[in-house]
Amino acid sequence: MSEATIKAEGLTKIFNKHLVAVDHVNFEVKAGEIFGFLGPNGAGKTTTINMLITILKPTEGKASVLGFDIAKQNYNVRNVIGVVPQEYTADEDLTGLENVLLCADLYGIPRSVAKERAMDLLKLVELTDFKDKKVQTFSGGMRRRIELACGLINRPKVLFLDEPTLGLDVQTRTATWNYIRKLKKEYGMTLFMTTHYLEEADALCDRVAIIDHGKIVVVGTPEELKHGLGGDVVTLSIKEDFDVSEIIKKVEHVKDVKKEDGSYRIKAEEGEITAPLIIEALRKKGYTVSKLSLTEPTLNEVYLEYTGKSMRDAEESREAFAAQRMAMRRAHQ
Amino acid sequence: MSETNGNSKSKLHGLWALTNRELKKWYKAPVIFMLSIIQPILWMGLLGKAMNIGAIFTGTSFPLPQLNPPLTPQQLQQLGGYFAGLQSSIMQGAFSTTDYFSFMAVGMISFTALFTTMFSGMSVVWDRRLGFLNKALSTPVSRAVIIFSKVLSASLRSMFQAGLIIVVAVAFGLQFGANFSPLNILGVFAIMFLICVGLSSLFIAITIRSTRIETPMAVVNLINLPLMFASNAFFPTKFMPDWLQTIAKFNPLTYTTDAVRQLLIFNTDWAQLALDFTYVGIFAAVVATIGIVLSWRFLSK
Numbered sequence: 001m002s003e004a005t006i007k008a009e010g011l012t013k014i015f016n017k018h019l020v021a022v023d024h025v026n027f028e029v030k031a032g033e034i035f036g037f038l039g040p041n042g043a044g045k046t047t048t049i050n051m052l053i054t055i056l057k058p059t060e061g062k063a064s065v066l067g068f069d070i071a072k073q074n075y076n077v078r079n080v081i082g083v084v085p086q087e088y089t090a091d092e093d094l095t096g097l098e099n100v101l102l103c104a105d106l107y108g109i110p111r112s113v114a115k116e117r118a119m120d121l122l123k124l125v126e127l128t129d130f131k132d133k134k135v136q137t138f139s140g141g142m143r144r145r146i147e148l149a150c151g152l153i154n155r156p157k158v159l160f161l162d163e164p165t166l167g168l169d170v171q172t173r174t175a176t177w178n179y180i181r182k183l184k185k186e187y188g189m190t191l192f193m194t195t196h197y198l199e200e201a202d203a204l205c206d207r208v209a210i211i212d213h214g215k216i217v218v219v220g221t222p223e224e225l226k227h228g229l230g231g232d233v234v235t236l237s238i239k240e241d242f243d244v245s246e247i248i249k250k251v252e253h254v255k256d257v258k259k260e261d262g263s264y265r266i267k268a269e270e271g272e273i274t275a276p277l278i279i280e281a282l283r284k285k286g287y288t289v290s291k292l293s294l295t296e297p298t299l300n301e302v303y304l305e306y307t308g309k310s311m312r313d314a315e316e317s318r319e320a321f322a323a324q325r326m327a328m329r330r331a332h333q
Numbered sequence: 334m335s336e337t338n339g340n341s342k343s344k345l346h347g348l349w350a351l352t353n354r355e356l357k358k359w360y361k362a363p364v365i366f367m368l369s370i371i372q373p374i375l376w377m378g379l380l381g382k383a384m385n386i387g388a389i390f391t392g393t394s395f396p397l398p399q400l401n402p403p404l405t406p407q408q409l410q411q412l413g414g415y416f417a418g419l420q421s422s423i424m425q426g427a428f429s430t431t432d433y434f435s436f437m438a439v440g441m442i443s444f445t446a447l448f449t450t451m452f453s454g455m456s457v458v459w460d461r462r463l464g465f466l467n468k469a470l471s472t473p474v475s476r477a478v479i480i481f482s483k484v485l486s487a488s489l490r491s492m493f494q495a496g497l498i499i500v501v502a503v504a505f506g507l508q509f510g511a512n513f514s515p516l517n518i519l520g521v522f523a524i525m526f527l528i529c530v531g532l533s534s535l536f537i538a539i540t541i542r543s544t545r546i547e548t549p550m551a552v553v554n555l556i557n558l559p560l561m562f563a564s565n566a567f568f569p570t571k572f573m574p575d576w577l578q579t580i581a582k583f584n585p586l587t588y589t590t591d592a593v594r595q596l597l598i599f600n601t602d603w604a605q606l607a608l609d610f611t612y613v614g615i616f617a618a619v620v621a622t623i624g625i626v627l628s629w630r631f632l633s634k
Binding site: 050053054055075078079081083085086087088089091093094098101102103105106107108109110150154 | 340343346347349350351354357358361362463464465467468469470471472473474
């Protein structure tokens with residue numbers, strides 16, 4: 001496929017004429033990749049996904065999924081996509097199987113086909129034993145899995161996952177990651193997901209877009225983004241009480257040196273090559289390295305670099321987010 | 334991949350699935366199901382038997398003025414007969430039937446239609462809040478189908494309850510009209526279906542944009558009883574003040590109730606029955622169209 005699977009151009013959503021939730025975003029998702037939208041709560045991730053799955057109309061700009069325009073050909077879009085929403089939307093009064101079959105009916109899948117598929121999917125998400133239990137008895141992880149089964153019932157070519165592991169424990173989260181990887185690998189599915197977990201984006205996504213205040217600040221593979229920061233971080237300290245910043249700066253590959261509390265924080269491309277060079281340079285001048293550690297930058301540092309705040313700070317603004325979300329919900333009233 | 338090829342392309346696909354989802358919440362939940370059966374029986378028993386209007390006109394229900402000379406037992410008996418005749422002609426004149434219970438029991442059918450359908454608006458709000466609505470909207474199912482499944486499930490529920498009311502009312506002593514035939518029951522279901530489609534479309538149209546459960550509750554509380562009493566469900570409109578009669582004349586419940594009475598307990602006036610069906614039918618068609626148009630506009634933002 002020459003064209004991008006998902007393509008957004010200047011996609012914008014303004015609620016209530018002044019609340020800009022998504023602000024002219026441009027991105028492309030290639031066939032068969034897992035594309036992640038990473039950002040704090042309230043950054044515009046869900047609004048973007050809701051526009052792509054055609055339940056929200058964009059205020060401005062356009063986007064297409066598999067070549068279908070999300071505004072003009074929304075029916076075609078809905079036919080080829082699967083959606084795993086953030087909320088637990090399965091009907092609590094129905095059983096697991098009934099829920100999956102209900103979803104099949106919504107896609108107009110004939111009963112005979114639907115039954116077989118539903119059983120396969122329940123097996124995939126390991127809920128076969130619970131298929132006749134009402135969803136109200138399910139745990140959070142099981143509910144998430146039933147959502148996944150529902151989202152896959154029409155064999156979508158593109159699957160949208162909105163915060164697929166929100167509120168799940170570590171074990172269930174890892175299991176969910178495995179399902180997602182399996183979908184990509186075995187079915188060649190294109191996946192678009194949002195998350196505010198850095199480690200999730202890092203572990204799963206082929207490419208990540210960091211979104212903040214409705215704008216995409218950077219797009220790339222997790223590796224690219226981390227390398228874009230200037231590579232690895234070498235932290236070292238020396239026995240002697242003397243500022244050796246200037247010596248370190250002259251070493252090949254070193255990009256930046258900061259002295260913090262008697263230790264040096266050195267940004268360098270390919271730390272494992274640079275670190276011995278630094279030790280060598282210092283030894284030549286008669287200094288002895290007493291401690292050295294090499295760390296690869298995490299997405300958290302990437303995030304910090306581009307949004308000016310760490311993910312944790314962003315999380316703390318949850319109350320502000322709640323207020324904003326309330327405003328969004330009421331915006332159309 | 335071309336798996337979607339075998340899928341239904343019908344604009345109505347998913348209608349029965351969504352309707353059945355609503356109905357399952359009702360018939361698979363024993364408590365709710367039982368309550369929905371008990372409620373009309375209780376109301377009918379209480380209202381119908383408590384408001385025993387016919388009894389007011391019997392000779393023993395009010396003190397007779399002392400006459401001088403006192404009435405002989407023979408005269409008393411005569412007077413009793415006179416009152417009995419009076420009662421039946423007053424009842425016939427006022428209610429077009431001699432039995433208030435029969436009159437009221439039929440009103441109860443409209444009452445059930447109103448009370449069952451008004452909750453369909455709430456279920457849209459619940460679906461919105463729980464995210465189910467968004468999920469359904471992201472599937473190829475038509476927006477109109479989402480709304481119409483609510484309408485249909487409320488209608489089927491009311492029709493079931495209407496059937497039940499007829500059975501119970503007969504057990505309690507409903508007196509059928511002179512030219513009643515079992516086929517008339519089908520007519521009752523037909524008019525029930527029409528009024529339920531109209532009413533539940535109305536309640537959905539009012540609450541479709543609402544994101545809070547309080548809104549439809551307030552709406553329902555505001556309009557249900559006025560709508561009920563500004564109709565002929567419990568009392569004939571001809572004794573109402575003019576302004577109320579005017580309101581009742583536009584109230585589709587008046588026509589529904591009248592149609593059911595024509596079919597079950599009156600000597601059927603076919604012209605009047607045709608008018609009733611036309612009025613309720615137009616009401617249902619107009620409001621359902623409005624509901625579907627609104628669903629196109631407001632289900633997605």
